[in-house]
Amino acid sequence: MIPVYMINGFLESGKTEFISYTLAQPYFQSMGRTLLILCEEGENEYDEKLLKKTRTVLELIEDEEDFTVEALKYLEKKVNPDRIIIEFNGMWNPKNIQLPADWKLEQQITTINASTFPVYYTNMRSLVAEHVRNSEMIIFNRCDGIDDLANYKRNVKAVNAAAEIIFEDKDGEINVSLAEELPFDIDADVIELDDTGYAIWYIDIMDNMERYDGKTIEYIGNVIKPPNLPKDVFVPGRMAMTCCADDMAFLGFICKWKGAEHIPEREWVKVTATVHLEPQEAYQGLGPVLYASEVRTVKEPKEPIIDFSKI
Numbered sequence: 001m002i003p004v005y006m007i008n009g010f011l012e013s014g015k016t017e018f019i020s021y022t023l024a025q026p027y028f029q030s031m032g033r034t035l036l037i038l039c040e041e042g043e044n045e046y047d048e049k050l051l052k053k054t055r056t057v058l059e060l061i062e063d064e065e066d067f068t069v070e071a072l073k074y075l076e077k078k079v080n081p082d083r084i085i086i087e088f089n090g091m092w093n094p095k096n097i098q099l100p101a102d103w104k105l106e107q108q109i110t111t112i113n114a115s116t117f118p119v120y121y122t123n124m125r126s127l128v129a130e131h132v133r134n135s136e137m138i139i140f141n142r143c144d145g146i147d148d149l150a151n152y153k154r155n156v157k158a159v160n161a162a163a164e165i166i167f168e169d170k171d172g173e174i175n176v177s178l179a180e181e182l183p184f185d186i187d188a189d190v191i192e193l194d195d196t197g198y199a200i201w202y203i204d205i206m207d208n209m210e211r212y213d214g215k216t217i218e219y220i221g222n223v224i225k226p227p228n229l230p231k232d233v234f235v236p237g238r239m240a241m242t243c244c245a246d247d248m249a250f251l252g253f254i255c256k257w258k259g260a261e262h263i264p265e266r267e268w269v270k271v272t273a274t275v276h277l278e279p280q281e282a283y284q285g286l287g288p289v290l291y292a293s294e295v296r297t298v299k300e301p302k303e304p305i306i307d308f309s310k311i
Contacts, residue, residue, distance in 0.1 A: 001104040002076070003083050006097075008131050009111040010090035010120055014141045016044040018111055019085055023054045032082030035075060037061060039089035057081070064092045073100050094130050110135040114143040114167070117152055125309075129159045129243040141168045150181045157203040158242040158249075158308040186211070190272065193219035198238060199306050202251045205288055209277055212288065218272045220298055221252060223263050226282075229254075231261040236271045236295075240306040248305070254280060257292035270298045 007015045019036070022028055034056040036046070041060070051058060057079045061067050076084075084103065088094065099105065110131045117140070121128050132138050138156055143149060153165055153176055167174045182204065184197045193201050198219045205212050221236030229235075237252020255273060263269065273290035280287050 001102055002081065003106040004086065004099060004103050005084070005106055006086045006088055006094075006108045007111065008088040008090060008094055008108070008135070010113070010116070010131075011040060011042055012116075013090065013113045014111040014139070015087050016042055016046065017141075018109070018139065019087060020044075020046060020050060022085075023050055023056060028054070033057060033079060035059065035079045035081035035084045037072075037075065037084065037086045039067065039087060039092065056085075064089065064096075067092070067097075069098050069100050072103070076100065076103075090131070091127070093127065094134070107137075108135045109137045109139065111139045111141065114140045114146050114149070114152065121155060125243040126247065129247055132156050132160050132163060135160060135163055137164045137166065139166045139168065142170075143167045143174060144169045149176045154181075154200065154203055154311065155308065157206065158199070158240065159247075161203060161206040186215070189216065191215055191217045193217060195238070195301065195303060195306050196311050199240060199251070199308060199311055205275075209286070209288060212275045213277045214274065216272065216274045216293075217290075218270065220268060220270050220301055222304070223265055223267045223269055224250065224252065225265050232256055232258055234260045234263060236269055236290075238306050239304065240308060242308055251306075253288045253290055254282060255290040255292055257295050259295065263295065268298050268300050269295050271295050 007019055009015050023034070032055065034054060036051070036056050036058045038058060038060050040062070046058060050056075059075050059079070061071065094108075138160070140149070140152060149167055156163065156165060167176050181200070183200060184191050184193060191201070201217070221238055224235045224237065226235065233254055233256055235252040236255050237250050240249050240251050241247065242249055255271060271290070271292055272294040273292040275288050275290060277286055278289045279285060280289060
């Protein structure tokens, strides 16, 4: 299998700079040849000396209809690479990608120009979502002077909660915490979560699980019961619209309660529960497990679906 590294993002989002930086690192300069497939040409060009030094062969595919399995196999035969980097065109939809059977997508990274992110997020939200949905790492660059980075992080985490998000200014990496943005009192005896609070809590706990270990929360959720769960387990959560009406996700965690088997699926309930971190197969590792002290039936909320665009 040939490892493939896909770097996507809109034009002038910093893809070329990121790839050039990566090629120049000692850890990437292993023996063998790199095939670099360029799907759009921006203002910045690759340094010919860097390409030669790193045994990197640059090939251009300008049109989306030419990005086919047959074309990719032709380039593989031509270059005989040990690894492949794809600088993907930001206006092409990543979900339409088809790679040859012997190519393994090892990592997907999205670069985002923080100064233009609000424009793209407002006008091309579905495409932004496809960029970040399967990316292990999302890099916001050119963050200088932007005060709303926590909201940027929230927008991306709504689509891909597991992604590592990095913010960079002109001097390098900067840290952005959601701590000061939390719309609830994290030190309260019971953390009461309204619709906005639940959405932000769900995102924050994915990054900061230890912060909530042992905390008690209260919120309204809709009950689902995935198959093969024990009788005393259910998942009270909320449907959320992460980017558009066609892109919905259920946000919820495993909840244990002795009366769970008597709760009908799709019932609306108010849950009071304490959070504990436990290894769970459903999480493929450590994750939040809620231990409910009270579960009671309530009316369906006025807005049953949480809209992240309004948060």
